[in-house]
Amino acid sequence: MNRHQIRKGRATQRSAKPVSGVNANDDSPSQSNRLRSGLALLLLGIAAFAATFLIVRLTQPSPPSVTEGMVWIPGGEFTMGTDEKQGWEEEKPAHRVRVGGFWMDQTEVTNAQFRAFVEATGYVTTAEKKPVWEELRKQMPPGTSKTPDRNLVAGSMVFVVPAGAVDLKDFSLWWKWRPGACWKHPEGPESTLDGKDDHPVIHVSWDDAAAYAKWAGKRLPTEAEWEFAARGGLDGKTYVWGDESAGDSGRFANLWQGKFPEQNTAIDGYERTAPVKSYPANGYGLYDMAGNVWEWCADWYQRDLYRRRAGKGVIDDPRGPDFGLDPKRLFTAQRVHKGGSFLCNDAYCSRYRPSARHGCSPDTGMSHLGFRCVRSAPK
Numbered sequence: 431m432n433r434h435q436i437r438k439g440r441a442t443q444r445s446a447k448p449v450s451g452v453n454a455n456d457d458s459p460s461q462s463n464r465l466r467s468g469l470a471l472l473l474l475g476i477a478a479f480a481a482t483f484l485i486v487r488l489t490q491p492s493p494p495s496v497t498e499g500m501v502w503i504p505g506g507e508f509t510m511g512t513d514e515k516q517g518w519e520e521e522k523p524a525h526r527v528r529v530g531g532f533w534m535d536q537t538e539v540t541n542a543q544f545r546a547f548v549e550a551t552g553y554v555t556t557a558e559k560k561p562v563w564e565e566l567r568k569q570m571p572p573g574t575s576k577t578p579d580r581n582l583v584a585g586s587m588v589f590v591v592p593a594g595a596v597d598l599k600d601f602s603l604w605w606k607w608r609p610g611a612c613w614k615h616p617e618g619p620e621s622t623l624d625g626k627d628d629h630p631v632i633h634v635s636w637d638d639a640a641a642y643a644k645w646a647g648k649r650l651p652t653e654a655e656w657e658f659a660a661r662g663g664l665d666g667k668t669y670v671w672g673d674e675s676a677g678d679s680g681r682f683a684n685l686w687q688g689k690f691p692e693q694n695t696a697i698d699g700y701e702r703t704a705p706v707k708s709y710p711a712n713g714y715g716l717y718d719m720a721g722n723v724w725e726w727c728a729d730w731y732q733r734d735l736y737r738r739r740a741g742k743g744v745i746d747d748p749r750g751p752d753f754g755l756d757p758k759r760l761f762t763a764q765r766v767h768k769g770g771s772f773l774c775n776d777a778y779c780s781r782y783r784p785s786a787r788h789g790c791s792p793d794t795g796m797s798h799l800g801f802r803c804v805r806s807a808p809k
């Protein structure tokens with residue numbers, strides 16, 4: 431889905447259906463003068479540390495030190511995609527891929543982290559800008575008539591719980607274009623981030639995520655890096671924690687319990703986003719690699735990519751295709767996102783598995799879509 435299909439849907443709404451120690455192990459010296467000189471050294475040390483700390487603080491602006499809140503992902507060979515029954519067509523077939531080591535954010539980028547970026551740079555996100563018709567038009571079939579100006583308003587896609595049971599084939603029944611929705615106002619203009627500093631930032635487009643990453647001295651992960659990291663060293667498992675289905679247990683991740691999309695029992699404690707680190711980390715110490723929010727990857731999305739990789743042996747550090755192409759949406763180039771969200775459940779999409787993948791136009795923001803960053807190993 432993209433901003434524009436929705437807007438196009440609005441335009442024709444009346445006629446058709448819209449759309450992240452030090453070990454103090456020194457024993458006490460037996461003589462008091464040793465103790466005194468030791469104490470003096472310690473105080474000196476503290477003073478020197480404080481001075482250095484201040485200098486660093488004052489001379490280095492906002493971006494945090496590059497590996498703060500990150501973990502080292504060792505890299506290696508793994509099985510990407512899946513042949514399992516739960517897998518969707520675009521996840522098949524399973525194939526062998528090798529990635530090099532890299533640093534990865536332990537958590538999804540939070541509202542507090544994103545705010546630091548916006549305050550330091552004055553960055554304005556895609557969802558806060560009035561859409562430009564000339565840009566939208568490139569994503570539509572030739573000859574599409576102009577979207578009325580009244581529909582060209584800043585906003586984003588918000589998940590809205592429908593009043594009752596709905597046709598699961600029609601996502602426009604629970605995804606609503608909401609003018610004024612953006613990262614600061616996740617449910618619409620009246621909503622705020624109060625109490626949500628440690629929740630993942632949402633309503634960020636791919637462009638917004640890439641801009642944040644650049645500012646932080648990082649980059650978005652490739653799809654292969656993301657999936658390798660998500661698996662946490664468990665090769666060929668269905669879930670990031672192993673083989674046990676999450677079901678309605680609410681134990682493993684922030685997912686959907688109850689009947690999607692009209693009834694959310696939130697047994698896991700959260701109806702929408704959850705603070706990062708609310709659920710157990712995977713084998714590499716990464717949190718929320720399943721559920722909570724989808725995460726943008728660097729790659730362009732092509733639905734049939736894995737079929738074209740089949741039989742080609744181990745693929746080395748793939749960077750994705752040169753352009754995005756989904757045969758079902760010919761005019762909309764898409765970027766990959768991974769990991770599923772708080773909306774995922776087995777009955778509807780089951781896309782909280784590490785092999786699951788999805789595409790979205792780079793200018794789209796949604797209330798279940800965020801990101802995290804990686805950093806290449808120093809050469």
Ligand SMILES: [Ca+2]
Binds near residue numbers: 685698701
């Ligand atoms: Ca939940």
Ligand SMILES: [Cu+2]
Binds near residue numbers: 771780782
């Ligand atoms: Cu899902």
